[in-house]
Amino acid sequence: MTSWLATVDPLFAHGVTWAVLIIVIVKVFIGFAALMGAVTVMIWFERKAISDMQSRIGPQRWGPFGLFQTLADGLKLFFKEDLLPAEADRFVFKLAPYLVVVPALITFSIVPIGGTVDIAGHPVMLQVANPPIGILLMLAMSGISVYGVILAGWSSGSKYPLMSAVRASAQMISYEAALGMTIVTVVLATGSLSTHDIVAAQSHGVWHWNLIRLGIVPFVVFLIAITAELNRPPFDVVEAETELVGGFHTEYSSFRFAQFFLAEFMNTITMSAIIVTLFLGGPAGWVPNIPHVRWVFPILWFLVKTIGFAFAYVWFRAALPRLRYDQLMNLGWKRLIPLSLGWMLIVAGFLIRPSWGFLMAALVILAWTVLTRAFALGQGREESADSILPPVGERPLPGRVLRAWTDREKD
Amino acid sequence: MIATAYAIPDVLVFLTSALLILVGAVGVLATRNPVHSALSLILALFGVAVAFIAQSADFLAAVQIIVYAGAIVVLFLFVIMFLGVDRRETVRVEPLVGQRVFAGVGVLITVAGLITLFARSHWVTGAIAVSSSGQPLATGSKNVTQLGTAVFTTYLFAFEATAALLIVAVVGAVLLARRERSVDAEGSQS
Structure with missing residues (x-):
């Protein structure tokens, strides 16, 4: 048991003593507090940055x-009346917020925010946990947080939340495939699932960062x-x-409601x-x-990069119009999944030998042409069939549809 | 065969996972609402994942959560909500005639198979690792590495066959679900 733990985290090299236990508990508390603090600042930052962009x-x-605005809002939400809709499924309705918050907290535990420091003779990794499954934990937790959204929508016993839940389940599962494929690319290049190893493999300079090493494509996807x-x-x-x-x-x-709000911003920070x-x-x-x-300094570098991405998310929100639902699905299934799969094959080829890489690239280009x-x-078929609604401007008005039907009856 | 002394944390972890699995499994059968059944199923799957981790099968635990809890049960819920079957069902009516008899026979065959399996193999009786000889897998290298090597060398054929089977199933499902419009209906549209 001990030897297995030591391969994961040098903290456990000499068994689990009281000092080690205390260090672990302190790490958990610091991780929790840091995330909570970051959420408060993030909400303020997003509102402030958005309002700057919108004059x-x-x-x-x-x-x-206005730094304390988030605290004021939080206090206000605490003292508001807690409503339970009459049509709601009581148990699930109360369960759903926790299914969103807990995964958001757990995901942050695998993020390495610094190197390894010595505390009282114990080597301590500056990340809450370094499980051997590493980055898979993030995928598992994002799978669980889907439930929070779906069940919240369903248990409300109301029309719009239910539609939102159905959309959420379809959207989050579709994009998980592309997400998993890019993570596989990173894991292939690293040779390990653990986030600590992934970071260690990139520590030799900018040219070793996966952003450049794997080509820009996996990063964008x-x-x-x-x-x-x-x-x-x-x-x-x-x-x-x-x-x-x-x-x-x-x-x-x-x-x-505050829990959902909190989880959304926690996830934004964690994913950055x-x-x-x-x-x-x-x-x-x-x-x-x-x-x-x-x-x-490693912690500072980590913070600078993370804040950069947090800002990018705020910027997305201010600058980009919302996608239509079918555009969203097309982007996910027809563009991102084939692209990430093809790129993964090319990277895998180059990892063996450059000649394999070029062969893979040729095959992927061929497959891309066929696709x-x-x-x-398929597009031609869809446009001729009326199973899928055309864009609003081209949609025949009800009267015309009715006339087409009645005319056919006469023939 | 059976280890002489168990560490207390191991026992606690086992009891927790066993409790999760049992409560989940009973919940799947006992609750009337399909959504609650699906939730109980997730609970049971979580229990299995905890049991996997206790056996040092981390990768299986992660895959258990990602694939079963994260994707398959979500699809169940999707169907339940989309088709609006989330209300009480009557269990008096048999949709297929003789369904119960066949179900009983199926259960008997499964239980008999399980008993034979339990009686003939020794790896379910309390050995630490799930390997053919009852010996733990080689320590030192990570179990994800070992699993990957095993899947892509020794069990490559089974792995590829499974992949092909799944692809066939997906293509078949798409083909069945796709509504083809008849040609004359298209003609009258334009």
Whole structure:
């Protein structure tokens, strides 16, 4: 048991003693507190950045620059009345918010935010946990958080949340495939699932970052897929205000609503951190040779990169219009999944030998041509059949449809 | 054969996972609402994942959650919600005649098979690792690495056959689900 644990984390090399246990508990608390603090700042940051981009002032009343606005909102939500719709499935309705919050918290535990430091003679990794399954934990947890959304929508016993739940289940599962495929590419190049090893493999300089080493494609696919997985704009058809009121959390109020809100922002931060871990070397970066504070710089690098992506998400929200539902599905199934699969095969080929890589590239290009032809054929069929609704402008009016039917009856 | 002393944490983990599996399994059968049944199924799957982790089969645990809990049960829920079957069902009516008799026979065959399996093989009796000789797999290298090597060398044929089977199933499902419009209906549209 001990030897197995030691291969995962050097902290457990000499067995699990009280000191080790205390270090682990402290790590968990710090991880939790850091994420909670980051969420508070993130909500403020998003509101402030969005209002700047839209030429508004944004929150400004509570604290300097409105920094305490989130705390004020949180307090307000705590004291609001907790409503339970009459049609709701009581147990599931209460369960759903936790199914969103808990995975969001657990996912953050695998993110390495720094190197390894020595605390009282124990080597401590600056990440809450380093399980051997590593990045698969993130996939598993994003699979669980789908339930939170689906069950919240279903248990509300209301029309719009249910539609949102159906959309959510389809969207999140579709994009999980592309997401998994890009993660496989990273894992192939690293040779390990553990996030610690993934970061260690990229620590030798910018040219070793997976962003450049794997070509830009997996990074771009991952960024798009993870945005869809988060249900953030421009992929937020799940909570499209103009179509579905508030989406799956329409019927939620008070603390339960706050939980959904919290989880969404926690996920945004965690996924920024996961992108940094997978593609930008995590805490890797230039470290000046100053004694005693060398361990601080990796953390700073990690923070800088993560904040960059957090800002990118805010920017997406401000700049990009929401996708239509069928566009969303087309992008996921017809573009991202074939692209990530093909790129994974090419990377796998190059890992064996360059000649294999070029062979794979040729095959992938061939497959891509066939697939494009198939899509074109399918598109032609769809347009002639009326099983799928054409865009609103080209849709025949009810009267015309009726006349077409009656005319056919006469013939 | 049976290890002499179990560590207390191991026992606790086993009891927890066993409890999760049993509560989940009973819940699948006992609850009337299909959505609650699906939730109980997830609970049972989680219990199995915990049991896998206790056996050092981390990869299987992760795949258990990702594939079964993360995708398959979501599809169940999707169907339940989409088709609107999320209300009480009467169990008096038999949709297929003689269904219960066949179900009983099926259960008997399965149980008999399981008993024969349990009686003839020794790896389910409490050995630590699931390997053919009852010996733990080689320590040192990670079990994900070992599993990958085994799947892509020794069991490559079975692996590829399964992949082909799944592809055939997917293509078949798409073909069956696709509604083809008849040619004359298209003609009158334009």
